[in-house]
Amino acid sequence: MIVMGWSTILRGTKNGLVITWELARVIIPVFFCVTILKYSPVLPWISDHLVPIMQMVGLPGEAALPLVLGYFLNIYAAIGALLPLGMSVREITIMSVMLLLAHGLPIEAAVAKQTGVPVFGLILVRITLSFLSGIFFNLIL
Amino acid sequence: MLEIMREAVLGSLSNVIQIAMIVIPLMIFIEIIKDMNWLRFLTAAMAPFTRWMKLPNEAGLPLVAGLVFGISYGAGIIIQAAREGTLAYRDIYMINLFLVICHSVFEDTILFAAIGAVWLPVLVFRLLLAVAVCLVVAHFWPSYPERLFREGQKAVESVLE
Numbered sequence: 337m338i339v340m341g342w343s344t345i346l347r348g349t350k351n352g353l354v355i356t357w358e359l360a361r362v363i364i365p366v367f368f369c370v371t372i373l374k375y376s377p378v379l380p381w382i383s384d385h386l387v388p389i390m391q392m393v394g395l396p397g398e399a400a401l402p403l404v405l406g407y408f409l410n411i412y413a414a415i416g417a418l419l420p421l422g423m424s425v426r427e428i429t430i431m432s433v434m435l436l437l438a439h440g441l442p443i444e445a446a447v448a449k450q451t452g453v454p455v456f457g458l459i460l461v462r463i464t465l466s467f468l469s470g471i472f473f474n475l476i477l
Numbered sequence: 478m479l480e481i482m483r484e485a486v487l488g489s490l491s492n493v494i495q496i497a498m499i500v501i502p503l504m505i506f507i508e509i510i511k512d513m514n515w516l517r518f519l520t521a522a523m524a525p526f527t528r529w530m531k532l533p534n535e536a537g538l539p540l541v542a543g544l545v546f547g548i549s550y551g552a553g554i555i556i557q558a559a560r561e562g563t564l565a566y567r568d569i570y571m572i573n574l575f576l577v578i579c580h581s582v583f584e585d586t587i588l589f590a591a592i593g594a595v596w597l598p599v600l601v602f603r604l605l606l607a608v609a610v611c612l613v614v615a616h617f618w619p620s621y622p623e624r625l626f627r628e629g630q631k632a633v634e635s636v637l638e
Contacts, residue, residue: 340509340512340513344505344508344509344512345505345508347508348501348504348505348506348507348508348509349501349504349505351504351507351508352497352500352501352502352503352504352505353501355500355504355584356493356496356497356500356501359493359496359500359588360493360497363489363492363493363496364489364490364493367485367488367489367492368485368489371481371484371485371488372481372485375481411585411588412588415492415496415588415589415592416489418592419488419489419492419592420484420485420488425593425594425595428589428592428593428594429594429595429599431594432589432594432596432599433599433602433603435589436585436586436589436599436603437578437603437606444548444577447548447549447552448548448552448573448576448577450552450556451552451555451556451559451569451572451573452559452566452569453566453569453570453573458573458574458577461574461577461578461610462577462578465578465606465610469602469606473599473602
């Protein structure tokens with residue numbers, strides 16, 4: 337039962353490299369797009385409109401971009417989009433709580449669906465908890 | 478424009494390298510957990526919480542697998558357990574509810590730690606939140622998963638076919 341050797345380490349390294357590749361493939365292009373958006377009038381314009389919502393969780397308006405990318409795609413895309421925004425430790429931490437509770441919603445719902453449960457309620461629970469937790473961490477941090 | 482490109486290239490590459498330096502050792506560690514079968518110990522440590530959430534002992538393994546390896550791995554074990562008939566539909570729903578709130582605790586936590594987030598309070602908060610939500614549903618709203626029972630039973634059967 338206990339079999340650990342080079343094959344374990346090799347497999348781990350391979351998995352690590354696969355994840356690094358997956359994440360580089362998403363983070364690098366998203367990082368590029370957001371860096372360019374940041375210096376264009378587009379992001380400030382979107383950001384201004386979302387200030388009232390993002391204020392509740394203590395984040396700047398442009399943080400809505402990584403949040404939405406994280407909800408619909410995955411954590412990698414969210415990280416790629418939030419890095420160029422140059423957020424503070426406090427803001428990144430609030431972002432991390434919100435994203436960890438709800439991310440990759442379509443994909444993960446599909447996975448949960450495979451176990452035979454209805455997933456609409458689960459998605460709703462995640463988005464609600466994501467926002468409530470953002471508000472909570474904004475208060476305590 | 479050149480300055481912006483420079484910022485994008487350097488910024489994205491340095492961050493990817495920083496994450497890779499942490500993710501590769503982590504994946505080795507996860508393979509070690511798998512091969513040494515440490516899930517047994519974690520499942521045992523989880524047992525009081527599993528009981529608290531009014532789940533059978535058999536629910537421990539999919540919960541821990543999802544927490545350590547991620548939601549797809551957890552789902553794989555749930556499907557296997559459903560095939561063997563060791564988990565009722567209600568249990569399966571509760572495991573899903575727990576795991577959508579909190580899963581891949583190592584990988585996801587480390588990704589955010591690598592980019593500078595404060596990780597420990599966030600990790601503890603997620604675990605507590607998942608337990609709390611399941612406790613509330615188990616003790617005060619047991620009819621919630623039951624209400625979905627008939628529809629779910631059909632779905633489980635279709636998965637098994």
